[in-house]
Amino acid sequence: MSDTPAAPEPPIADASLVGQLKAACADDWSAYTGHSFVRQLAKGTLPEASFRHYLIQDYLFLIHFARAYALAVYKADDLDEMRESAGAVEALLNTEMRLHVQYCERWGLSEADMRATPEARATMAYTRYVLEAGHAGDLLDLLVALAPCACGYGEIGAHLLADPATRLDGNPYRDWIELYGGPDFQQVSRKAVAQIDRVAAKRAGREPARTDRWPALCRLFRDATRLEADFWQMGLDRSG
Structure with a gap:
């Protein structure tokens, strides 16, 4: 029997709906997950000003992300779905945003300053x-529109943490990489993938790619993935 540990479960299984959407939008997904912003994070060469700009806009983004999951509560048609999305709202508002603020404080950013910053066009x-x-x-x-963020960050983090080319020692962004590549966020990503599969089974059947909903779902996923890439670029350019 081999003592080699089993490979970690990928955050996005190929057979899942998100995995199928990734495959259908492969070029856009690669442009998002392999963006220069991400590559520079891995090397530790990303300018600090770009990272700070990204952190501020990510804080503003999380406010709307919580609103989107609140909308998911309204859009749900049974209590289990309502409770799952309500749990995401609670986690975003009372855990993730608090942790985000604590992390930003280490970069000299106060919550009051972040709240007072106008949203960048890419954020809007x-x-x-x-x-x-x-x-x-x-x-x-x-x-599906939320999936590139809810599921994609887990894939990015897992890849960076596993990639031997990623520099961890002396990397000012090591904590960010270890957060999104670590087991807690990997579980968050897998739960998001599983939720989409359950909802898809109810609303589009077990094989959504074979239904007339597939083109619209691909369009939503592709557009949101491109907007994620634009968000990285906004951080890199420090644009408003």
Whole structure:
């Protein structure tokens, strides 16, 4: 019997709906997960000003992310779905945002300063797109629009942490990499993937790719993935 430890479970299984959407939008997904912002994080060469700008806008993004999951509570049609999305709202508002603020304080950013910062155009475009997708569609549409963030950060973190080319020693962004690559966030990502599969099974059947909903779901996923890449670029450019 080999003593080699088993490979960790990937945050996004290929057979999941998110895995199928990734494959259908492979070029856009690669541009997002392999963006220069991410590569520079891994090397520790990302300018500090770019990271600080990203952190501020990510704080503002999380406010709307919580609103989107609150909308998911409204869009749900049974108590289990309502409770799952309500749990995400509670975790975002009372845990993740608090941890985000504590992390930002280490970079000289106060919550008051972040609240007072105007949203960048990339932040507005992304968050409003997701909310509009949720208002116009059903719960599945909303969760698919949220998937590049809810599931993608876990994949990025897992890849960076496992990649021998990632520099951890002396990397000022090591904590960020270890947060999103660590077991707690990997579990968050897997739960998001599983939630989408359960909702898809109810609203689009067991094989959504074989239904007439597939083109619209791909469009939502592709658009949100491109907006994620734009969010990285906003951080890199420090644009407003």
